[in-house]
Structures are given as structure tokens and as C-alpha cells.
Amino acid sequence: MPAIKAAVCHAFGEPLKVENVDLRAPIAGEVEVTVKAVAICHSDISYADGAWGGSLPAVYGHEAAGHVTAVGDGVAGLSIGDNVVVTLIRACGGCPSCASGAPTICQTPYDGDHGPLKTADGGKLHQAMASGAFAEKVVVHHSQVVQLPADIPMESASLLACGVITGVGAVVNAANLRAGQDVVVIGAGGVGLNAIQGARIAGARRIVAVDMSAGKLEVAKEFGATDGVLASDPEPWKAAKAAMGRGADAVFVTVGVAPVYDTAPRYLAYGGKVVMVGMPATGAESKYEAANFAAVGQSMVGSKMGDVVIKRDIPWMADLYGQGRLKLDELISGRWKLDQINEAIADTKGGSARRNVIVFD
Ligand SMILES: [Zn+2]
Numbered sequence: 104m105p106a107i108k109a110a111v112c113h114a115f116g117e118p119l120k121v122e123n124v125d126l127r128a129p130i131a132g133e134v135e136v137t138v139k140a141v142a143i144c145h146s147d148i149s150y151a152d153g154a155w156g157g158s159l160p161a162v163y164g165h166e167a168a169g170h171v172t173a174v175g176d177g178v179a180g181l182s183i184g185d186n187v188v189v190t191l192i193r194a195c196g197g198c199p200s201c202a203s204g205a206p207t208i209c210q211t212p213y214d215g216d217h218g219p220l221k222t223a224d225g226g227k228l229h230q231a232m233a234s235g236a237f238a239e240k241v242v243v244h245h246s247q248v249v250q251l252p253a254d255i256p257m258e259s260a261s262l263l264a265c266g267v268i269t270g271v272g273a274v275v276n277a278a279n280l281r282a283g284q285d286v287v288v289i290g291a292g293g294v295g296l297n298a299i300q301g302a303r304i305a306g307a308r309r310i311v312a313v314d315m316s317a318g319k320l321e322v323a324k325e326f327g328a329t330d331g332v333l334a335s336d337p338e339p340w341k342a343a344k345a346a347m348g349r350g351a352d353a354v355f356v357t358v359g360v361a362p363v364y365d366t367a368p369r370y371l372a373y374g375g376k377v378v379m380v381g382m383p384a385t386g387a388e389s390k391y392e393a394a395n396f397a398a399v400g401q402s403m404v405g406s407k408m409g410d411v412v413i414k415r416d417i418p419w420m421a422d423l424y425g426q427g428r429l430k431l432d433e434l435i436s437g438r439w440k441l442d443q444i445n446e447a448i449a450d451t452k453g454g455s456a457r458r459n460v461i462v463f464d
């Protein structure tokens with residue numbers, strides 16, 4: 104098997120190790136993509152820190168863009184040389200979720216222990232999130248891949264794999280936001296900024312960003328927030344409601360912090376919904392006053408990966424980017440080499456970064 108360089112996690116909480124690993128050629132239904140850019144997501148960091156468990160050693164990384172360099176049997180519509188984005192949304196196409204148009208919650212399990220990766224000495228190497236994209240190349244199922252315009256920069260395109268679709272999709276698909284509705288976005292990080300620009304694209308009236316950092320609230324305004332509220336305020340929902348003149352039709356929780364879910368319903372208008380995007384660590388619980396939901400028709404709904412259908416949603420987002428109506432370049436705060444991945448992760452953990460992207464020559 105050909106050797107490639109990848110950043111491998113051998114123990115939770117330890118630095119990743121960049122080393123040679125083996126990647127087999129694509130079999131039926133798979134494609135090989137030579138990675139040109141891969142963004143670092145908080146999910147990668149949560150996995151590497153052990154927050155969600157999982158098999159080790161493992162290769163994380165799931166927000167990649169690159170060129171198709173090999174195609175397995177039975178793959179239609181993708182050719183060698185195509186610019187593509189690689190997502191973690193592996194969809195079988197035949198389970199009840201896939202068949203009802205919800206591929207992000209595909210019910211067919213995938214075991215990354217038996218994927219295309221092996222350690223250099225032939226041992227088990229887990230392909231995390233069906234991607235393993237902190238690497239020079241990936242071999243993935245064709246359902247995870249979407250063709251891109253030829254002229255889109257690869258580092259910008261990589262963001263379409265996760266952070267952008269998760270935020271924009273939460274607004275457009277999960278909340279089904281109508282023009283004129285009011286929105287609160289809790290957390291103005293990589294996903295939150297995209298929920299904010301998704302709300303702007305969808306025609307929201309007021310878009311209130313809530314974050315611990317005054318600097319991030321300023322950035323949020325560049326992405327379309329009309330108002331900003333500091334989360335350190337003892338009762339930030341009061342300031343948010345004052346800005347809107349009412350409660351929110353949709354509140355997007357984009358941070359993986361359980362106590363934030365306790366208070367998210369307080370921002371709601373009658374009939375409003377909390378869209379649950381951020382994922383706290385396994386076992387973390389939150390609580391809220393249950394009766395209110397029935398009394399005033401409120402709801403909480405989970406949204407995985409923006410409930411996207413990638414071959415429908417990524418092309419329109421790429422086109423909006425080409426028109427200057429969806430910001431991608433502005434989301435990138437740092438570019439790094441694969442050998443610098445631990446520094447890049449530390450920078451992301453510092454909290455001030457938007458998206459750090461690993462780029463390949
Ligand atoms: Zn991600």
C-alpha cells in the first residue's frame with residue numbers, strides 16, 4: 104500500500120504525531136482525494152481530547168477539499184482531476200433516514216477500524232469520522248464528496264465541508280427560517296458566524312449574537328449580526344429581547360457547553376424553537392422548565408451537520424460564495440503546514456481563532 108503522511112492520535116490529550124501511514128486504493132463506490140486543504144474543527148479537538156471516546160490510534164480531520172486522484176468501480180459523476188469537497192456525511196442511500204431525505208442521520212454504521220487506513224507496520228488505524236483527513240490523501244465513500252467549481256480556492260472550499268453547512272443549514276433546513284423572523288445565535292465561533300450569515304441570507308429581521316468575547320461580537324456584525332450581547336451579562340436574554348423588541352423565533356446554540364442549553368429557551372418568543380447544534384461532552388446534562396414548551400408552543404430540535412443534503416446544498420453555497428454573498432475567506436484566521444498541526448490546534452483552543460486551515464503544496 105502507498106505510504107502517505109498523516110497526523111495520528113495515539114493517546115487522548117497528547118499531541119498528534121505526523122508519521123507515514125498506509126492508505127489503500129479506492130474499492131467499489133469509493134474515491135481517492137489528494138487533500139489540498141483541511142480545516143481544524145472543534146469536533147476534531149473534542150475527539151483528540153477524548154471527550155467522545157472512540158478507537159485509537161486514529162486520524163481525525165473531516166473538513167477537506169482537494170482533487171480526485173483515483174476513482175473506484177461504480178462511481179458515477181466524479182472524474183480524476185475534479186475539485187471536490189470531502190465531508191463526513193457518509194450516506195448509504197437505502198436506510199429509512201437516507202430514503203426520507205435525511206442523509207446526515209444515516210443509520211448504516213461505518214466502522215473506521217476497517218477502513219482504508221493502516222499504520223506503516225500494517226496495524227489497525229482508525230479512519231475517524233469516515234474521513235481521516237489530517238493526511239495528504241483520503242479514500243472515502245462517493246456519497247461524502249461534492250464537485251466544486253474549478254476556480255474556488257481550496258482552503259475556502261474546505262470550510263464548506265462542515266462549519267459552513269452546519270451553521271447555514273441549521274437556519275435554512277432545521278429552523279426553516281422565514282424572511283422577517285428574529286434570530287439569536289449563541290456563540291460567534293466557526294459555526295455561529297455561519298448561522299449568522301445563514302440568517303442574513305434567509306432574510307432575518309434581527310440577528311442577535313451572544314458571546315463571551317466583545318471582539319467576537321464585533322466580528323459577528325461583519326457576518327450580519329444586527330446586535331451583540333455579552334454572554335457574561337447575568338441575564339443576557341433580557342438584552343437580546345430588548346434588541347429584538349420581542350423573543351426570538353429561533354435560537355441557535357452553536358457551542359458545546361451544556362449549561363448554555365439550560366438558558367437558551369429564555370430567549371424564545373411564543374412558538375419559537377431552540378436549534379441544538381453544539382455538542383457537549385458525552386454525559387453532560389442540561390435542564391429547563393418543561394411545561395413552557397407545551398404552554399406556548401415552543402420546541403427544541405437537534406440539527407446534525409445543518410440537516411444538509413450535500414449534493415443539493417453545497418453547490419448553492421459555493422455559488423453564493425462566487426457571487427460574494429457568502430463569506431468564506433474571512434472565516435480563515437490561519438494557514439499552517441501539516442507538521443504544524445499541534446500549534447494550529449493550540450491556536451484554535453485559544454478561542455480567538457475563526458478557522459485554522461492546514462494547507463498542502
Ligand atoms: Zn467539523
Ligand SMILES: [Zn+2]
Pocket residue numbers: 194195196197198199200201202208209210211
Ligand atoms: Zn443511510
